[in-house]
Amino acid sequence: MFYKSTRNSEVKISSAEAIVQGISADGGLFVPSEIPSISMDEIVSLGDMSYAERAAYIFKKFLTDFTDAELKYCTESAYNDKSFATANIAEISHLFDGTYVLELWHGPTCAFKDMALQILPYLLTTSLKKTGINKKVVILVATSGDTGKAALEGFADVEGTSIMVFYPQDGVSAMQKRQMATQEGKNVTVCALNGNFDDCQNGVKAVFTNEEIKQKLSNGGMMFSSANSINWGRLAPQIIYYISTYAELVKDGEINAGDKINVVVPTGNFGNILAAYYAKNMGMPVNKLICASNANNVLTDFINTGIYDRNRKFITTVSPSMDILISSNLERLLYIMCGENDAQIRDWFGKLASEGRYEVTDDVKAKLKADFAAGCCDDVQTKACIKEIYDKYSYTLDTHTAVAVKVYEDYKKATGDNTKTVIASTASPYKFSTAVLEAIEGSVGDMDEFDKVEKLHQVSGYDVPKSLAELKDKEIRFTGVIGRDEMKDFVLKSLSL
Numbered sequence: 151m152f153y154k155s156t157r158n159s160e161v162k163i164s165s166a167e168a169i170v171q172g173i174s175a176d177g178g179l180f181v182p183s184e185i186p187s188i189s190m191d192e193i194v195s196l197g198d199m200s201y202a203e204r205a206a207y208i209f210k211k212f213l214t215d216f217t218d219a220e221l222k223y224c225t226e227s228a229y230n231d232k233s234f235a236t237a238n239i240a241e242i243s244h245l246f247d248g249t250y251v252l253e254l255w256h257g258p259t260c261a262f263k264d265m266a267l268q269i270l271p272y273l274l275t276t277s278l279k280k281t282g283i284n285k286k287v288v289i290l291v292a293t294s295g296d297t298g299k300a301a302l303e304g305f306a307d308v309e310g311t312s313i314m315v316f317y318p319q320d321g322v323s324a325m326q327k328r329q330m331a332t333q334e335g336k337n338v339t340v341c342a343l344n345g346n347f348d349d350c351q352n353g354v355k356a357v358f359t360n361e362e363i364k365q366k367l368s369n370g371g372m373m374f375s376s377a378n379s380i381n382w383g384r385l386a387p388q389i390i391y392y393i394s395t396y397a398e399l400v401k402d403g404e405i406n407a408g409d410k411i412n413v414v415v416p417t418g419n420f421g422n423i424l425a426a427y428y429a430k431n432m433g434m435p436v437n438k439l440i441c442a443s444n445a446n447n448v449l450t451d452f453i454n455t456g457i458y459d460r461n462r463k464f465i466t467t468v469s470p471s472m473d474i475l476i477s478s479n480l481e482r483l484l485y486i487m488c489g490e491n492d493a494q495i496r497d498w499f500g501k502l503a504s505e506g507r508y509e510v511t512d513d514v515k516a517k518l519k520a521d522f523a524a525g526c527c528d529d530v531q532t533k534a535c536i537k538e539i540y541d542k543y544s545y546t547l548d549t550h551t552a553v554a555v556k557v558y559e560d561y562k563k564a565t566g567d568n569t570k571t572v573i574a575s576t577a578s579p580y581k582f583s584t585a586v587l588e589a590i591e592g593s594v595g596d597m598d599e600f601d602k603v604e605k606l607h608q609v610s611g612y613d614v615p616k617s618l619a620e621l622k623d624k625e626i627r628f629t630g631v632i633g634r635d636e637m638k639d640f641v642l643k644s645l646s647l
């Protein structure tokens with residue numbers, strides 16, 4: 151197995167090289183040269199393994215240049231009950247008849263990003279050793295909240311790395327800001343930027359591609375890398391929990407081996423749902439992949455019409471991790487669907503850059519319709535869904551998962567499809583206490599973040615995640631705010647260059 155670029159099918163590198171590079175020099179994303187298969191017997195046999203063992207088993211099919219010992223080291227270091235609040239790593243909750251919620255937020259930062267970012271540092275440092283690159287890796291992250299904290303937690307005190315996170319001063323939730331500002335570790339830096347998320351992302355990109363900085367870095371024995379979901383090392387770990395969940399449902403007698411299931415995913419950058427698509431194409435029986443969006447419904451329109459058009463207003467919602475108009479990982483899906491035609495991908499994504507719009511071929515439209523369904527809802531509907539599920543089932547959803555539940559309810563009504571369904575739950579409700587309390591209680595008066603957490607505890611009955619409760623007494627380490635033009639100097643100074 152080797153990896154090629156979605157914008158140049160001639161590229162041929164190992165998985166270790168793909169993980170170190172993050173993104174291809176031609177601007178494309180790395181994809182495996184073929185999708186490996188998994189048989190039903192293999193899936194069923196995963197039922198008797200720990201999560202770490204399941205992960206090693208599935209990784210072996212994609213990271214063929216890694217040894218068994220390396221995979222064992224990476225998976226056992228990441229997926230254990232020291233890092234995760236549950237020995238199962240991911241939990242499955244039976245919500246209502248034939249509908250399961252896959253809780254992916256029992257990791258240290260209470261969002262599903264932990265599922266990949268707990269293991270990425272191990273995959274990356276192992277890849278560096280394998281490729282013989284003897285440089286310190288500097289991870290630069292622009293975040294709207296969840297990725298930044300999960301990356302900090304993953305890379306804190308990892309030897310041979312340092313990490314620098316930039317977030318928009320007024321663009322993250324109070325809890326998210328607190329999580330980042332109190333981050334421990336000798337190799338971490340966190341800084342707020344006076345601007346929005348786009349300013350952060352543009353700033354980071356500018357630093358990444360600045361030749362002078364790259365040269366200085368190289369002279370100092372360092373190199374940049376990325377912890378974004380464009381990195382294959384973040385996508386591969388996400389395939390595992392879908393197959394693991396299928397094995398678990400068979401083991402528990404909820405489905406029979408071979409039964410098809412639907413998978414519903416609250417979607418932003420299209421990484422999580424793309425992982426489910428890979429699981430399906432490996433051999434996990436799936437009926438429909440249901441793509442759920444908030445009011446930023448560019449993907450709903452795309453799946454329903456085949457026209458991707460980002461020329462629309464960016465809407466700030468109560469599910470901020472899905473507020474996105476350019477879903478990077480769609481490029482991987484389209485590369486597969488158009489028969490790995492790299493010229494076609496260059497054309498479409500060139501148009502996206504220049505005109506903000508492209509239209510796929512009839513053949514690809516038909517493939518999209520066959521595999522996917524899509525829907526969206528606004529903040530009012532999201533909150534109504536939180537309230538409805540709370541009242542009916544005493545289950546408290548976060549704002550992102552609620553989008554998925556609402557879109558699934560609409561889908562079921564419209565289609566009458568009774569296939570058993572797994573809904574990916576991407577964050578703990580405690581990360582978005584304000585909106586969740588507003589949904590359930592009507593309003594939240596004048597409370598600080600930790601009063602809200604306490605209130606949500608009373609309302610939901612769920613234990614407060616230890617990592618969030620501890621924040622109250624943790625020292626605030628990072629208070630710096632810089633202007634948009636100061637990022638380059640800030641990076642150089644932080645690295646003593």
Ligand SMILES: *Cc1c(COP(=O)(O)O)cnc(C)c1O
Nearest residue numbers: 296418419420421422471576577
């Ligand atoms: C990142 C994130 C999403 C979106 O996931 P993608 O892989 O980018 O589609 C959804 N919900 C939460 C809570 C997230 O942090």
